Amino acid sequence: MNIQDIKQRFEIIGNSPLLNIALETAVKVSGTDITVLINGESGVGKEAFSKIIHALSHRKHGPFIAVNCGAIPEGTIDSELFGHEKGSFTGAHDTRKGYFETVNTGTIFLDEVGELPLETQARLLRMLESGEFLKVGSSKVQKTDVRIIAATNKDLLDLSQTGRFREDLYYRLSTVPIKVPPLRERREDIGLLFRKFSADFAEKYRSKPVVLEPDALQMMVNFRWPGNIRQLKNIAEQLSVLDEDKIVSGSELQRILPPEKSGLPMIIGNSAAEMQLSERDIMYKFLLDLRKDLSDLKAVVYDMMQGNLNNTEIFKQPVNHSSITTPVYNAPDYTQPLPVTQPVVQITHPNHVHSNEYIDITESNPEPESLSLEQKEIELISKSLKKHHGKRKKAAQELGISERTLYRKIKQYDLED
Numbered sequence: 001m002n003i004q005d006i007k008q009r010f011e012i013i014g015n016s017p018l019l020n021i022a023l024e025t026a027v028k029v030s031g032t033d034i035t036v037l038i039n040g041e042s043g044v045g046k047e048a049f050s051k052i053i054h055a056l057s058h059r060k061h062g063p064f065i066a067v068n069c070g071a072i073p074e075g076t077i078d079s080e081l082f083g084h085e086k087g088s089f090t091g092a093h094d095t096r097k098g099y100f101e102t103v104n105t106g107t108i109f110l111d112e113v114g115e116l117p118l119e120t121q122a123r124l125l126r127m128l129e130s131g132e133f134l135k136v137g138s139s140k141v142q143k144t145d146v147r148i149i150a151a152t153n154k155d156l157l158d159l160s161q162t163g164r165f166r167e168d169l170y171y172r173l174s175t176v177p178i179k180v181p182p183l184r185e186r187r188e189d190i191g192l193l194f195r196k197f198s199a200d201f202a203e204k205y206r207s208k209p210v211v212l213e214p215d216a217l218q219m220m221v222n223f224r225w226p227g228n229i230r231q232l233k234n235i236a237e238q239l240s241v242l243d244e245d246k247i248v249s250g251s252e253l254q255r256i257l258p259p260e261k262s263g264l265p266m267i268i269g270n271s272a273a274e275m276q277l278s279e280r281d282i283m284y285k286f287l288l289d290l291r292k293d294l295s296d297l298k299a300v301v302y303d304m305m306q307g308n309l310n311n312t313e314i315f316k317q318p319v320n321h322s323s324i325t326t327p328v329y330n331a332p333d334y335t336q337p338l339p340v341t342q343p344v345v346q347i348t349h350p351n352h353v354h355s356n357e358y359i360d361i362t363e364s365n366p367e368p369e370s371l372s373l374e375q376k377e378i379e380l381i382s383k384s385l386k387k388h389h390g391k392r393k394k395a396a397q398e399l400g401i402s403e404r405t406l407y408r409k410i411k412q413y414d415l416e417d
Contacts, residue, residue, distance in 0.1 A: 013193050016186030030056035036149040037173045040180030043230035046151040050109040062106030077120050078136050088137020099347045100144045113150040125169045183225040197236035198378035206244045212237045215250035377412050
């Protein structure tokens with residue numbers, strides 16, 4: 001049976017090359033028991049492909065059932081698919097056969113298979129590998145001979161990377177994948193499909209078929225159709241009911257078509273909320289950048305004091321950290337010369353943003369700052385005691401040490417008045 005015969009038998013409308021490839025693949029796998037995974041957006045007609053595969057297989061005289069996995073509550077999905085024993089859970093008043101038992105020797109179509117819970121996925125994997133399953137609440141192994149055709153509008157491999165779908169089940173289901181193209185990738189078929197739907201609804205409502213003017217047809221072709229064939233069929237039915245003269249112009253169609261979303265690029269794999277930095281992350285980044293800039297500033301000042309920098313190799317402007325009010329920090333430009341007539345540069349002390357200290361950089365041999373930890377400790381203790389007029393309790397609180405430690409340090413460094 002060739003492709004044209006398949007289209008006529010199953011009322012498949014369209015001549016798109018992508019559609020023909022999908023149909024050819026379905027015909028080739030129909031004579032086998034290979035598991036098939038049909039990929040496609042919502043509304044492209046994935047169930048029609050499952051019926052084609054079943055009708056052309058040696059199981060065509062067996063039962064066929066389509067199960068929407070996303071429409072069955074998580075708590076009852078195992079019972080629906082595999083059955084349950086009496087008393088296995090609250091409400092299980094009788095023993096019940098599941099789909100895999102009732103569809104024995106036939107075909108079961110699992111639509112939206114990506115919605116299956118992980119526990120159900122494990123049961124399904126065992127059934128695919130061995131043909132065996134357990135009813136809910138039973139320890140007796142049962143066998144079944146069922147061909148599975150699965151369908152999804154999601155990327156199951158991406159779901160497996162995030163732990164929401166078993167990777168081994170994905171490879172077991174997708175022995176032969178079939179990609180059903182969305183309507184926007186087969187625009188040459190939009191006019192044919194609309195005429196078919198228009199004729200069907202004209203017969204249903206006993207009216208004349210709707211005819212599109214050229215501008216309306218072009219608008220149809222250019223529309224993205226997020227709901228695919230299902231959405232196009234709904235638009236055709238609306239026009240068949242609402243339009244009185246059955247001749248639709250572009251302006252009339254514009255009132256029926258929903259507004260399209262912005263064509264701006266979308267973030268794939270993660271949501272926008274996951275991609276955006278939180279205010280805390282921005283603040284951390286700003287503080288880290290500021291800390292780095294302060295370290296660079298200290299290094300430059302120290303080099304100047306050691307005489308390693310020429311007087312002209314200095315900042316263009318003094319740095320005043322108290323003026324920083326936004327998370328954007330521009331590093332000083334070290335390459336611009338300072339006028340020779342300006343002998344000093346103002347440096348704002350990082351720990352005292354309101355007290356300005358002036359460092360004379362014109363001295364030929366400035367005294368190097370002591371880097372001794374002991375000397376620094378003595379200076380800090382002395383300054384704190386002086387600030388608090390010898391009150392050791394307040395000095396200890398400011399230094400962040402206990403009074404006992406402060407007493408020991410005073411005695412150690414002989415700082416008694």
